[in-house]
Amino acid sequence: MNRMLTLQGAAIKAFANGLFTALALTVLLIGHNAKAANPSFSTTIPRGAQSGTEQKVIFYGDRLSDAEEILFHHPGISVKELKVLDSKKVEVTMLVAPDCRLGEHHLRIRCRSGISYARNFWISQFPNVAEVEPNDDFENPQKISLNVTVEAEAKSEETDYYQITAKKGERLSVEIEGLRINNIRNNIAIDPFVSILNKDRFEIASADGSSLLKQESILSVIIPEDGEYIVEVRDSAYQGRGRYRAHIGTFPRPLAVFPAGAKAGSEMEFKLIGDVKGNFSTKAKLPLTTAEGTFGVFGAQGGLKSPSPNLVRVSEFDNFLESEPNNSSKEANPYEGSLPVAFNGILDEPGDTDYFKFKAKKGESFRFRVYANSIGSPVDPVLYIYDSSMKSVGSNDDADGTKDSRVDFKASEDGDYFVRVRDMLK
Incomplete structure (x- = not known):
């Protein structure tokens, strides 16, 4: 018997029917007007x-x-x-x-x-504000209010500056939509770089890409003192050209979410991790079906949400959440239920590694699949499977064209087996 074990579920194909309908309609319409x-x-x-x-x-x-x-x-x-x-x-x-x-x-x-x-x-969630040129001089930036979305165009060898007024202890967040909104095939796109500077041109923080949104930049800081601050936006190599949208405001911007998924149709409390004001939780109900196999969780604070969600995996399987410490085989979290299941863990400090223990019978086949980097986690996972004597029966770093891991194996005997996950670089 073949069974599948994933570390956050399998994709459910649902949207295809609607898309095929649209394509079929295209054929019919063209057929009526062949010229x-x-x-x-x-x-x-x-x-x-x-x-x-x-x-x-x-x-x-x-x-x-x-x-x-x-x-x-x-x-x-x-x-x-x-x-x-x-x-x-x-x-x-x-x-x-x-x-x-x-x-x-x-x-x-x-x-x-x-x-x-x-x-x-x-x-x-914010009103559009159009870029007003010229705004490429640090001494003469475009003045904007907080909690707006700037609609702008980046040009090669040009930097755009926006001035905001903020108070000490306030969160200032920036999220850029650049590569995602342009036509890369026609060489119209920017690889966005963003920085936050004070009026003396001292850089408080900067970002060139992110684990969550890949080449798109996100940035959050706690304002150190009352005053005026400058948000700088440009192409990272000063070469790209194209439109971008800059969300600038006091919204939360968590960088990761736990658990990394849940069973389709279930309600789950998610912990949103990495916001500069601290972690917080929110509840969300997952859909019964999803075309992409993922669902976006938005965390709200003070009536504001992050501009884009943290993705979680929608699975057919029940969740099993880690309990620390589980940093060795002796401390492995034991799962007593029947497979398949979705193990969930957090690598929350350098050198952390997570162990889970499960039972298998001789001849059973399993696929272990990690979902981490592909859903915006900063983890670059390495996956190991061991038998009861801690002999390796499979390991993998990158699989299926992603930084995530996959191991297929067949149990050689009845008994306990172990799953281990660590980050490749930490």
């Missing part, structure tokens, strides 16, 4: 909107003169008015619901001649 060319949809300006507002958006592309409808992949956004400006531009007035999910959404343009490829559009 027409598919519409091309490249981008929108602005690249996002605030929840609970009405936003006028220009859709850019080609062969859009017969545009009739905007198709949304997720609920929360509707169209109040659509106006074709010319073959390359469509003006759309959008209505964004107050409870619209924050973060990335996907949409398409439906024309009489066909349906465009999907592009993304971003929803924020």
